[in-house]
Structures are given as C-alpha cells and as structure tokens.
Amino acid sequence: MSDPSAPDVVVVGSGPNGLAAAVTLARSGLAVQVLEAQPTVGGGARTVPGIVHGVVHDQCSAVHPMALASPFFRRFDLPARGVELLHPEVSYAQPLVDGASAIAYRSLDRTVEHLGVDGPAWRALMEPLVERADGVVGFVLGDHRSVPRDLVAAVRFGLGVLEQGLGATWDRRFREHRAPALLTGVASHAITPLPSLPAAGTALLLGVLGHATGWCIPRGGTQTITDALVADLVVHGGVVTTDHPVRSAADLPPAHAYVFDTTPGTVADVLGDRMPARFARGFRRFRHGNGAAKVDYVLSGPVPWAYPEVGLAGTVHLGGSRPEMARAEHAVARGRHAEHPTVLLSDPAVVDPGRTGPGGIRPLWAYAHVPAGSERDMTEAVTAEIERFAPGFRDVVVAAHAVPAARMALHNANYVGGDIASGAITLRRMLVGPRWQLDPFATGVDGAYLCSSSAPPGPGVHGMGGWHVARRVLRDRFGITVPPDLRPVG
C-alpha cells in the first residue's frame, strides 16, 4: 500500500530551476518535497554573510536581466512579492586601455549616440530585436521543441547570431573598436572560445535585455529571489529539507515523480541501473565547461574608474578590446590562465545604497574566467585587471576573499571544476540537451526528469528549466494539462 504521507513529487536541488518546478507543482495541488544538499536554500541564487561584518555578498548570481523577462518569473511576478528589482542607468560597461570606454545605457538612443560612428550599426543590430524582446526571450528560453510564437523575432535573432557567431562576419559590422568590445563583453558570459554561435546567442539575448528590461539588481541581494520562491512554495504546502545530499536511490523517499536540479552525472549516479544504458552513457559523458574563480571584495568606497561613467554601471566587463578578450577565452579553453583574464564585476551599491555597511564600506562581486578545475587564488590577477582600468583601486580594498574554480563545487555540486554554467555552452547542449534525445528533459526513467541549467534553455536565473519540466510532470504523471496561475495570493 502506498504511504499517504509520501510526497507526490520530490525535487532534488533548490536552485532557481528546482524551486520554479516545486512552486509550479505545489500550486497545482501536489505534495512537493525539495531535498537540498547544502545547509542553505537557493543554489546559484544565495546571498551570504560577508568577510567583513555588515556587508553581504552574492555567492553566485548577482545581476538579473531574466528575473523580469523570463516567462516563468513574469507569471510569478517578483515585484508584486516585494522583490525590488533596481535598474542601473548603465546596464553594462566595457572600459578600454586607452582611457576610453564603451557603455551600454539602458536607453538605446543614448547608447547609439555614445557609440558615435558605430551608433547606427549598433541600432541596426539591436533595435529590431529590442522591438520584439518578448519574442526573442520566448524563443531563447523556450523548450526548443515547440514552434516559436514570434517567428519574426526568432528569424531576426538567428540571423544576428550567425553574423556575430562566425569569424568571417563578426568584425564586419563595426568600424571602431568600442562597439565590438562592448558586445564581446556580453558574449564572454558564455565562457567559450570567441567567436562562437552560442556566445553570439548569449550576447544578443543579454544585449537586447540591456535595453529592453535593463540588467536589474535585487535590492538587498539575490537571496530575495530565492526567499520569494520558498515563501510561495511553503504557503502551498511544499517542504524544503536542507543538509540532504541525494547520492543514490536510497536517499530518495517514494514519490510519483522526481525532478533533478542537478548535473546529468548526478542523475546517472542516483538512478543507477534503472537508467537505460544509452542514457546513462550520455549523462556520464556530459561535457563540463571552463571554470570561473570568484573574488569578493569589501571596498572603502566606489571603484575609482579612469572613465567615470563606468561607475554608473551595474555590471562591468573587463578584458579590454575584442581581440584581447578573444585571446583570453582561447587561452582558457586550452587550459591556460590568460595574461589578462576576462573579469565580470558588479558593484550593487551603485543602485542599492543599502548594500553599504558601517563607514560606507561596500561589497564588490567579481569572477574571472580560468581553466576548468583551476586551483589558483585569483585575487591578485583580478585586482591587477581592475587596477588596469581603475588606477588606485588597491587603495580602496579593505578585504578580499577568493574561491578558486576547483572549490566552487563545495558550495554547489553542479559547478564541477568551477563550471558555473553546469555544462559547456555548446549549441547542442543549449538546444538538444545533455545527449541527443527527443525530449531534452528526459532521463530514460519514467517519472524522472532533469530540470537544471544542464538542460535547455541553459544557465541563468530564469527558472525556465523548472517551469518546462513541471508542466511535463503535471501532464504526463498527473493528467493536468492547464498550468497553474503563479500570481501571488492575497
């Protein structure tokens, strides 16, 4: 006889995808239990106490263009739940060594004006996509099995990706060096050799959102997003159990369905012999990507950028010109530390003065691209890179704390060797899934699904893997074809 207290669905892992699945399922009236290996909830969406009293740091994600744009979060409506998404006037900036800088304002017109001779070419690339931003987001964050709702947006996006993703064409559009550097900074989020089609896709999606919704930063830190998800889950009867790593089937309670917000390798370990051999092989061979090494700073004041407008940006990409960044990403892909590593940096106090601590000290969030599994403490390399564009930076550093790539998996098992995208960003992985298969979320075992960013639509705090999988579970396991309303109650 089945245990009446057993959950209908067990979700393994409490990252944004796991919680998005859990919320959707609980809102459909199912009993949901989330099992999380770590002592705290949220995976890549956690804010943790700092290295200096009074300052907190986003442990992983910090900047959230997709928290407003993703179809899951639009339904869930973070602002209505009190999560304040703050918009920096400058979405992202790219300082250059000649003392100049390339700036992506939230305003497309202002960006076009700022980019001078390349302004019209920037507009020609971005504006047709910004006008159809919902269609672009729907296409990129879709399950890649349904026909895109906005075919015009999908085609325009595809053409832009081809242009910016191929070596023969990516340098044809612009005449000066600032606009290409600006776009390359965004492309670098893919942590792949440049140019590449998936990096171009990343650049265009995030570039469009930079003008359409802005690259927002939650007041108080990323944890507020996780807290809103957990609060909703609990109100709808869901249970979260922390300190519960799932290593084998014995760690799972009986349930009608299992949703894995983990790596494919973990799924293979847990499902073991129940998995068909071809699935198990594909999941175990799943290729992880290059690494990221984190450095969190506490500063006595703002970064002294040589080009002051950079100080208005919520996100800054460091690495210099397009050719310099391409060289750095190639070095990393070949297993070498770059001379000038790509560094992504965010100073949340630019939009959120509440992030400052006693005496005006403030957090600075940064990570550098490094070879997979790198054990190097990147504090000095990142500090030198910031100093290159902000002379005097060392003088405002109060404290720094590094997490080498090799240690990232200690706080999140999905980040194997520092692979913060939970898988190498290739076109196949983004579109098809961890192996060639019809359903990108299938594990080969009835009732068990993969929802993490290792499956389409890939990395980022958008919750879409969870949303897609929850709808499959509802339909296939419980005969529920209408997804629940996710708006806040009351």
Ligand SMILES: Cc1cc2nc3c(=O)[nH]c(=O)nc-3n(C[C@H](O)[C@H](O)[C@H](O)COP(=O)(O)OP(=O)(O)OC[C@H]3O[C@@H](n4cnc5c(N)ncnc54)[C@H](O)[C@@H]3O)c2cc1C
């Ligand atoms: C340094 C860094 C910076 C980033 N910056 C951004 C950013 O600014 N904006 C953005 O959108 N994205 C960013 N990302 C990426 C983003 O955090 C991830 O893409 C996103 O969190 C993926 O969500 P997920 O739910 O798929 O998995 P995760 O958030 O990785 O969560 C997986 C969860 O599963 C748990 N788990 C794994 N294995 C097991 C197991 N066997 N048993 C139980 N629990 C398990 C983990 O502990 C974790 O809690 C960043 C990531 C990092 C690391």
